[in-house]
Each structure stands twice: as structure tokens, then as C-alpha cells.
Amino acid sequence: MKKLPPRAEHLRRALAQEAARVMAEHGIRDFLFAKRKAAERFGVVDGSVLPRNTEIEEALREYQRLFGGEEHVESLYAQRQVAAEIMRRLQKFQPRLVGPVLHGTATEHDDVLLHVFADRAEAVTLALMDQGVPHEVGERRVRLNAERVVNQPALRLTIDDQPIELVVFGIDGIRQSPVSPVDGKPMRRAALEEVEALLEAD
Numbered sequence: 492m493k494k495l496p497p498r499a500e501h502l503r504r505a506l507a508q509e510a511a512r513v514m515a516e517h518g519i520r521d522f523l524f525a526k527r528k529a530a531e532r533f534g535v536v537d538g539s540v541l542p543r544n545t546e547i548e549e550a551l552r553e554y555q556r557l558f559g560g561e562e563h564v565e566s567l568y569a570q571r572q573v574a575a576e577i578m579r580r581l582q583k584f585q586p587r588l589v590g591p592v593l594h595g596t597a598t599e600h601d602d603v604l605l606h607v608f609a610d611r612a613e614a615v616t617l618a619l620m621d622q623g624v625p626h627e628v629g630e631r632r633v634r635l636n637a638e639r640v641v642n643q644p645a646l647r648l649t650i651d652d653q654p655i656e657l658v659v660f661g662i663d664g665i666r667q668s669p670v671s672p673v674d675g676k677p678m679r680r681a682a683l684e685e686v687e688a689l690l691e692a693d
Contacts, residue, residue, distance in 0.1 A: 507542035511550035518600020573653040578683045587680035602654045612644035612659040634670040
């Protein structure tokens with residue numbers, strides 16, 4: 492990406508900060524929507540100065556550090572605790588935590604997002620039923636690579652008032668992570684041991 496003039500770089504940073512504010516305060520996870528809202532507020536029509544998703548994520552991390560305070564720390568800790576609890580319950584499906592709760596950029600509006608792996612999605616459904624956990628069945632759009640977007644089975648449930656989404660992949664799906672909407676690289680996935688380590692660090 493070519494270097495912008497100083498004034499344009501300053502505007503780009505301001506747009507990233509505004510997009511981050513919109514995401515933090517309104518629980519928005521759509522980077523493009525947040526960029527458009529920021530551009531609208533600043534009256535920007537030149538797409539070349541719009542920030543990258545990674546820049547917005549970094550601005551979001553900074554926003555939470557400055558303005559989230561203890562409330563953000565406690566909210567994130569509670570979300571990770573819930574993630575660890577459901578991961579322990581579903582250990583046979585090799586659950587992996589992904590997304591904002593893993594990265595530490597989650598707001599109180601964010602779901603806990605987990606990937607689980609099974610021959611059939613019904614196996615996960617039955618496991619939840621056996622444990623008496625109410626849930627809804629649906630789908631989630633997942634980008635596997637630059638060319639391929641698929642609908643994966645997904646289960647939605649709530650524990651301690653925290654919404655959770657389980658995206659079900661085939662057994663082989665553990666080998667290749669879907670593409671991250673933030674940077675286009677394979678999503679980072681964390682096993683239970685890493686989530687427990689994050690809780691200890693928190």
C-alpha cells in the first residue's frame with residue numbers, strides 16, 4: 492500500500508478510531524459497516540484513505556484500554572470463563588475458541604464463538620440435549636479461502652446470560668482454519684488449555 496500524505500494518514504487514523512468507537516459502543520462486528528459510518532461522520536468519499544480492518548482492530552484494542560477500564564476486563568474475563576465451561580462440556584468435539592473473545596477485543600455485546608468438530612452436526616446437538624442445554628439450530632457463513640464461502644451448521648445457546656455460537660465442522664476441519672474477516676489469514680484457534688492460560692493471566 493503506497494504511503495499517504497501526512498494529512499491523509501492523520502485522517503486515516505481518525506477514521507480507524509471512529510470505526511473502533513462505533514464497534515465498541517454499538518456492538519457492531521461488521522468492519523465495512525463501521526468504516527462507512529466513520530466515513531459518513533467525517534464526510535469522507537475517498538476510499539483510498541479508509542483504514543484496513545487490522546488498523547481498526549488495533550484502534551479498538553486501544554479504545555478499550557483507554558475507555559473500557561475494569562468493566563471491559565471483567566466482561567472479557569466472564570466471556571472467557573463461559574467459553575472454558577462449554578469447552579469442558581464438549582471436550583470430545585475438540586472445541587476451539589475463535590474471534591474477539593480470544594483476541595481480547597470483545598465488547599459486552601459479542602457472542603462467544605467456538606468451532607467444534609464432529610462427523611455430523613447432530614452429534615453435537617445430542618450432546619447438548621443430553622446435558623439439558625437449550626439451543627437453536629442454524630447456519631453461519633464461513634469463508635474457507637479467497638474463493639470459497641460455505642454455510643456451516645451452527646448452534647446457538649446461552650450460559651449465564653452470555654450468548655454462545657458453536658460452528659460445527661467435519662472432523663478434518665480442524666486441520667484448516669477458515670479465513671479471518673480481520674486480516675484474511677487463517678483464523679487463530681485456541682484449545683481449552685490456552686483459554687485456561689488466558690484466564691490465569693487475566
